[in-house]
Amino acid sequence: MKKSKTNEMISEIINLEAILNLPKGTEHFVSDLHGEFEAFDHILRNGSGSIRDKVMTIFAKKLSQTEINELCFLIYYPEEKIALLQKKQSLSEEWWFNKIEYLITLVRFSSSKYTRSKVRKALPETYAYILEELIYQYDETTNKKAYYAQIIEKIIDLGQAERFVTDLAYLIQRFVIDHLHVIGDIYDRGPHPEKIMDKLKEYHSLDIQLGNHDIIWLGAFSGSKACLANVIRICSRYGNLNILEEAYGIDLSKLREFSQKKYQHNLHFKPKRNPYRNLSTKELVDSMKIQQAIAVIQEKLEAQIILRRPEFQMEHRLCLDKINNLNTIVLQGVSYPLINECFQTVDWAAPFQLTEEETEIMNDLLSAFQQSKKLKDHMTFLMENGSLYLTYNQNLLIHGCVPLNKDGSFKKLTFNGQSYDGKALIDFFEKNLRISFASPEITDDFSTDMIWYLWCGDGSSLFGKHAMKTFERYFLEDKETHLEIKNPYYELRNEPEICNAILKEFGLPAEGSHIINGHTPIKLVNGESPIKSSGKMLVIDGGFSKSYQEVTGIGGYTLLYNSFGMQLAAHKPFSGKQEAILTNSDISTTRQVVDRQVKRLKVKDTNIGQTLASDAQYLHQELRKNNMNEVETTVFRVEK
Template sequence: MSKTLIGIGLNYRYFMLLFQYIIKKGIGDVRLKKNKYLDLLSKQFSSPEEIITEIINLKSIQNLPKGTEHFVSDLHGEYDAFQHILRSGSGNVKEKIKDCFGRTLSKGQKNELATLIYYPERRLALIKEEITDDWYSNTIQQLITLVKFSATKYTRSKLRKTLPKRFAYLIEELLYQTDQQGDKKAYYHEIVSEIIALKQADRLIIDLCYTIQQLVVDHLHVVGDIYDRGPAPDKIIERLMTYHSVDIQWGNHDIIWMGAAAGSPLCMLNTIRISARYNNLNIIEDTYGINLRPLLTYAEKYYEDNPAFRPKNISEGEAEEEVLETTKIHQAAAILQFKMEEQLVRRRPEFKMTHRLLLSATDYEALTVAIDGVSYPLTDTCFKTVDPSQPERLTGEEEDVIQRIMQNFIHSEKLKRHTDYLINNGTMYLVYNDNLLIHGCLPLNSDGSFKTLTIQSQTYAGKTLLDKFENALRTAYEQPHVADDLATDLIWYLWSGECSSLFGKTKMTTFERYFIKDKSTHQEYKNAYYHLREDEQICRKILKEFGLSSEQSHIINGHTPVKEIKGENPIKANGRMLVIDGGFSKPYQKTTGLAGYTLLYNSYGMQLVAHKAFSSVEQAVRDHQDIVSVKRIVDRPLERKKVKDTTIGRGLQKEIDELETLLTYLQQQG
């Protein structure tokens, strides 16, 4: 990357922002402002020649092929499957091996090399007894060749920054070996021989493998839902925090955890309920160090075993006592959540959620509930702590339990570190390289118009609605000790409101699924967006709302599993809409027919990658098992895309314009 971007970039951008601020505030004469700004900027360069060199450098970078973008979505705590997708670049590593070595390696040798690159430590440990010096020498040379091949679209400066520090000098020497048959042949041979003799070959191979992983993907997009269902969302975030280039679009399951860290008792209770449902309470207690003992003590006092609240994913041999504790916590969290949801619905009539006042619609003697004028019998109920005259009222004991656990959530250092990362690196949506990335939907009416939500006498729709949601989330996160303000309540609306871009349904039927056998009451009707997104003109209208009109623009969605087993196509609206729910969540795989999709976008175009279910890391390492099943070309541009055609390229052009202005200014000053 350029000196401006890496070396003096911070000062350079500071002066640009300072100049823009001065102009905006109208401080002094515009010409004097500009000259003052240019004087400040000129101090960052020692000579006009240095400016010229930088302009040439930036313009040269603009004409490199664009880097490969990798899109993933709906990871849902499935760390091992995510790691495999990340390490393999959704098949991009194998593609590079195929292009680099052609017919010089057999299919088996290519698979062996790919597995080594994915899991270098594990693979080396597995084959340790079989490794010879010749194997080391050949493998190091193959990896060096592949590093060089994978780096062809990058500057030498960027490649240098990618190389591991401990072997950077030696790798550079090997990368640029040009005299293998002449005077330096013995020199290169000796480098490799000494690495092997000094027992550094394993370390070098590991470093080269991770360098290749980084080179084959320039930027990662996570289009929502890191949390819930699976066992290790924390590991996914820790991995993302070390990744070289990544952005995140928040999903509905992510904002619930962010809401809990922002001080929302409703969001907190929901995270506990879902974790109990999927038998993942250890994420809260062990991973994040949050003490749930007050809730367990309360639950033990009021709740019994209940088949509707037994957790999913019970491990073989799991103690019945632990299962029963989780069942009781599950009930307690659910009832407390329903109580607090009724409180929110009553204080926020503008949310239009009165149909969710189901505790109030329940007849506690007959054990029935009235929904849309129809009375339904209730089963598996657990209403011992509900006061029929004031069903939303919390007892003093319940308020104390909620407050104690809430403080544990707010003060969890690890949870705050993870949600800080989501806040700082995430958004509700992203416009990037002429594509719109959004986890859920843009709420629409049946006629294709943007659905409106009125809050405090102001109406929001389309892009302004999503901006309102994002501002509310950030505001609530900044004041975690305020629990029932509008900003915090809007996080819950994002979870279950009809106009939420992250929910996209008429109602969330959690109560009905627990207590009513009639499955017609479980139905959650999707927003019109989900069938209108098949219409190319609707997609073009949405893209235009976000300032996108290119023929190569797409909406990239996660959130909804693609039921390929029923013939559903993830490519919709003549290619304007791409649905890439990664299908990492194992419960969905039976209904979808595959594990889901990821997306690759390189200088030649877009490829949608379908995946099989991931078995285990052990099987991948031992048997070279991969999960990429098929790639589908989404589009191929008429011309190969370059950096200048990207979001980053447009930023570079602004820097070039500023530098050219500076150069002219200095030349005029003599």
């Protein structure tokens, strides 16, 4: 028994220390997806161009550009591409044989940095044995050539070629990217955040850094009616009420009926042009009136939090009580004329109080949010896989910012008599997020109010501005009142010494580490660069959402980090899935090397490698103890 255990430890030590010397797997970073499912899905399928790179490496001299394009799209969208080709003509046995051979070659190439055990676990159960034989075919020219050919021919003969090709395509997608990082903002603006969430749930390895738009959905589910009002308002503002009603089954009928009864046509509340579909006249009117109703409810609910939590220091955001005669407001001693007034449900004797009907509507909506099975599933997945920041392989991943003062010191905030700054402040935010999520039935406690603070508070690491000017943008014409001043972080992050101080705060070395942000769209059209602070800071919000693309000038940034270093990928706007498959038109991508490694990175240089090395060290210690015990036992027997 002891000898068997010793042999097991020896075997495991050899295995672990061999793995440490494999090349580091490829990490894929995406950010600010904002419901833009088709573009995100395509980027995920092509690995930000990684699959095309591998196809070109292997087949550039063997296949024409047209054949390479077709092979790439067969890998990206196997079911759709095969169906499209079969509509044109019957696919010959030779076509299937060639494609299977090409795909097996690509599976072998893309899986070469993984252990055989890891590859085996990824194989579809139906073909696991066959695939393992084909992937690890060491004799291609003589003894087994006919054997391998016979396997492929029999797959085709038994009518399994289509399924086999599909499985091979998804294996290539799986092996090209080892781990996915989503740097926040899955929700709002775009049409299908729920499809993104479903896709992420199926992904083999990922983490999520929560964004400000994710946090209001989590807040709404956790019991914050102020967050809930924000979610509904944004959906109505962008013409996306169908996300609530159709994707998540939220009944808006009472809110719709109330808004039609209380509010009139007000073109300022007409939803923004929806770039994904044309809204019907009824949808436009519904969104216009619902947006008015929920904007006023939001103002009241947010004011209640501000009064309830003086430690938030947000009294300057109280607006309804500063309105005079329904047509002017005095803010910071200055009087402004009001526009687009829709205050018919405001009781000027108690302006922050919801009416009975508004109270009933919000209670019903909160209940609908918390009872939606799909929404609960998605929010739970966010909490299980998400965090406000992550240190991973010497990089700090954070959606927004680390709040700073103008002199570069960490901004200090005091809550409940305790002061926090830097890493401790963000840890405090996350602690309260998790407390609130665990008790969604409690709707007005400190932790739930703190989620709303994360959405729009001056010291929030997710918001990063001095104030959210929703009221001013709706009701004041003076553009200067709309200005939201950014935290000094967004200017100071251009300075390497500031980035080094932030990295140190989170336990990372200055040398070889990076801060990776989303949140603030990079305005490439204005000459702004996503690479800041001599490469220490990378901002990868490039405008996945069509709502941002006029500002950014591109269709999104992504980042790849493999054993050779980091590459930033800038993508042109996506034409759409159907057109792409029909014409084999990939997203046009431009790569830029950010950080090239002098020495190729191995697993031992990663977080996982540190864990494996620690496990191996522990086993070495146990092995020495076993050997010592065996020696002592032998000596005892001899003496006896």
